[in-house]
Amino acid sequence: MLKELLGKPRMSETARSSKGGKSVTLREVSEAAGLGMSTVSRVIRNHGSFSAETRMRVMEVVERLGYVPNRLAGALASSGSNLVGIVIPSLHNIVFPDLLSGVAAALDPVGYQSVIGVTDYDLAREEALIQSMLAWRPAAFLIVGLEHTDRTRSMLAASGIRTAELFDTDGEGIDIVVGFSQREAGAVSARHLLAKGYRSIGYVGPDFGTDPRSAKRYNGFRAVLSENGLDFVDQELLAGTSSTEAGRAALERLLARGWKLDAVYFSNDDFAMGGLFHCIASGIEVPSQLAIMGYNGLDIGRFAPQPLTTVLTPRAEVGEIGARLILDGSPSTVVETAFKLVEGATT
Amino acid sequence: MLKELLGKPRMSETARSSKGGKSVTLREVSEAAGLGMSTVSRVIRNHGSFSAETRMRVMEVVERLGYVPNRLAGALASSGSNLVGIVIPSLHNIVFPDLLSGVAAALDPVGYQSVIGVTDYDLAREEALIQSMLAWRPAAFLIVGLEHTDRTRSMLAASGIRTAELFDTDGEGIDIVVGFSQREAGAVSARHLLAKGYRSIGYVGPDFGTDPRSAKRYNGFRAVLSENGLDFVDQELLAGTSSTEAGRAALERLLARGWKLDAVYFSNDDFAMGGLFHCIASGIEVPSQLAIMGYNGLDIGRFAPQPLTTVLTPRAEVGEIGARLILDGSPSTVVETAFKLVEGATT
DNA sequence: TACCAAGTTGGCAGCGCTGCCAAATACGGC
DNA sequence: GCCGTATTTGGCAGCGCTGCCAACTTGGTA
Structure with a gap:
């Protein structure tokens, strides 16, 4: 996207001292x-x-x-490295940098190092990353979600390396699981909007194949609607990265389709901010003409002129707890963390 | 910050299959x-x-x-790993996740893996991280900026491991340098505001000890002001992470001090968005009453109702070029990449 | 038929460190 | 001054793999 505005890189060569020789043993x-x-x-x-x-x-x-x-030699001799393999879907959703901070908080003091891989929400890529990390015999794995290929699961099991799956407790885990119910997070959002009296609700989120957690929130939300004899009136499913831009365009398309919506549930705050911006830019009064609800509790949403109603999630804590449990040699377990609906001024 | 809203984690223990035994050799x-x-x-x-x-x-x-x-054994025997040490100041400034994406784009296809360390803008911590990464004999290092402790510099030199320093070309590099002049980025911003007729300009940014690149932009900006017989009228220097919240509060304090400002230069878009939000929330007309300029070219700024004037930087490209040069065994060199001032509606 | 080059394969000595065990030394108590 | 126990130290065999070299096959070629 930025490529076109880069000039041809200007190079200026310099001599360079010889490559270093053997190191001290x-x-x-x-x-x-x-x-x-x-x-x-x-x-x-x-x-x-x-x-x-x-x-x-x-x-x-x-x-x-x-x-x-030389830790290569050390780890080989003692069969145990201090590397921790961390596999996340993306770096462009603030959730994951936050997660990494939490993990680092637990790992740094005890001298562990993070080897990080990014899957782009592709389970096959996750499998490949884990396989190649396995070659380094990491002390532990931290991965996201409960959805993995069978081969990923069996490689992990066969390796005997402790694994924490983070952010989702709706399903069966491999070893340690830390997170919360994504379905419930969706359900809570739905209950909030219903309690506020909204009935014609639209949805904007990533397409379902992409992010299983997003899909679970969607299902949780929809289940509550259904209990109340309702359903989403309309929805926009987006491919690609979550962004303000995409959210803004999606809301515009959604509204252009002419359904009389009184609220829109965005699968995350990036999209929601885009939606909010669209409303501000086109003079749609929020929440009186249209309510907006996000998910994640981003800083930018909470300090917007009109604070965004959202669900604040304990990202760093999930990472920290996961890392700590694994290093402490905790038995397999499921740790359910809290999340919190934060009411702003957009609903 | 979020700790207080977490319930006591609820644990539910489960049996776990025995730890895996020896692996196949x-x-x-x-x-x-x-x-x-x-x-x-x-x-x-x-x-x-x-x-x-x-x-x-x-x-x-x-x-x-x-x-x-087992790559531990392989790397030991062949004295060469496929790990690349990456050391960045923070994960909470989108710049660095973007950088990592670029790096990954160059590394993944050739099977290299990233070991990532975060310094929190602390050079001593950088030194410690590099030292411990050195123990893994990485194939290369990618680090940020040209400011390092003497010991960091000498360890890197002694190790003979190729190093790329990213994002800044104002100074002397160790080996490969990829980036652009931060001073010039500041200067360009100043020229823009002056050309638009603004004369009473304030500054909001991190305190100078923290981020050397930010300080260089500040100096570049100020040098241009000075050429025109001007200086910043007032400034707010902030400790801690860049955030919308901090930027918003900083602008409020700045304005409360009563100087008659007609523009504020924010050291990055996170702060700038906070400033913009403050204006929107308090009914300050932008840019007629107060102009706002940021730096980075964040998605959220470009798609805000009133797009932010900012400097778009080629983050991913810097990472990708750096990684590629280093793996290709390029000689020591300085690659100057372009950046671009993007005029929005806030100046 | 002898001979050579190209294509395959196996043996084995490390890479630099740790774990285990034995050896050396120190320290008390009688 | 002697012995048992505790503390320090050194030797050495691997950890699992790669690099090097030698050995063995082929299939032509002179």
Whole structure:
């Protein structure tokens, strides 16, 4: 999209110093320190016993030689890495950066590192990513949702690597599951709109094949409508990334089709903000002429001139809890976290 | 922030199948196939020569035993991993997820994996992250900006690992540099506002210690003001994450101080959207009473009811070019990419 | 028929580190 | 001064794979 406005990159070459040679090894450190390799290794990992003086000596040499332990070798020898495989559908939905922050909060203090893969909501790609991550023998996997290919599931099971599935509790998990019911999140939204008296409700969201969680919210919402003898009056299903742009255009098309809607449920706040912008731009009074409801609790929605009614989800917490449980060696379990409907001024 | 609205997580324990045992090794595959290890290894890496029949036989056994090569061992033996260390300041500024997408576009097709670290704009943390990533002997590093601790610089140099520094060309790079002049981006913004006739300009941005690139834009902007015998009339420097909320509050404070401003330059679109929202909410006419200018070219700004004037930056491209150059073994170089001022309706 | 090049295959020594075990040393208590 | 226990240390065999080299097949060729 931006490609066209980039000039041809201008290059200016410079000389570059030679590629570095062999790096310092444990053996070299041990020789320089006049100690055995095992002793040096113990000091470096701060594991096992050694005298204060030995420690001193090792540290001094490590510093002087600029020794950097090789974890490839370490992990191979001890059969256990400190890498955690994280597989998410996208980085363009703020949910996932938030999730990663939570995960980092749990991982960093204990020295684990994240290997991140992005699936673009493609389960086959998820399978491929997990397979190649498996080659690094990560300490754990954090993945999103409960929908996976059979092969993904069996690879994970066969590997014996602990796995946390995040963000969704509507279904069967593999090992640890942390999240909340997406159906219920949809249902709560529906109840809110109904309680406010809206009856002609439209829907804007990604097409159903894409995001299973979105589809579950849709179903949860619709189930409540149905209990009340209603259904969505009309809907716009969108392919591609969630964006303000797409949401704005979708609402415009929806309204152009002429149904008399009094509210629209957007599957997330990016779309909803686009919808809200459309209303502001075309002079549609919100919520008196049209109510708007989103999902996620984005910062931008909450501090908009007219705060968006939405469902605030504990993204970072889900990530943090998931990471923590897995590293703590918790037994398989399902952790249900809360979410919260936040009433703004758009409903 | 969200903690208080989380209930105590509800746990429900379940039995879990035993942790997986030893995984299948190359040797086991070779024995099962009645071939030598080297041969099997060649087939699996598709490297070297072997007959079609051998290939068949190996594949069949691999499939049957569910063999997953151990890259720890592979990388150790061949001294070269396919991991790329990526170190970014934050995930909450859309710039960086965009960057990661670009990087992934270059890395995925060639089977490299990203190990990602987040510094929170802390150079000491950057140093620590790079040091621990070094232990995995990554194939390359992608880092942000030209400001690093001396130790970071010397570790990178000593390691001999190729490094691309992204997003900024105002300064001396270590190896490969891809980006554009942040000073110039600031200067262009200033020229735009001056050309539009604004003279009393305020600034809202992160405090200067935090984000060097932001500070460079500020300086570039100010240099142009100065050439015209002007300076910022007033400014609000913010600690913490860029957010709509912070931008909105900052503009409110700025205006409350009573200077007669006719424009405000925001160091990014998140802040700028907050500013715009404040104006809309308090009935300040934009741009006739107050002009607003941002930076980044966020989707949400471009599709706001009143599109934001901003500077569109080629985030994904910077990442993609950086990753590609590094993997292609390009010599040290500086690649200057374009950015573009996009005039919306807020100036 | 002998001989060579090209195509295949197997053997084996590491890559750098950790885990285990044995050896060396230190420290008390009688 | 001797012995048992606790603390420190070193040696060495792998972890699973790749790189190198030698060995073996082929199928032509002189």
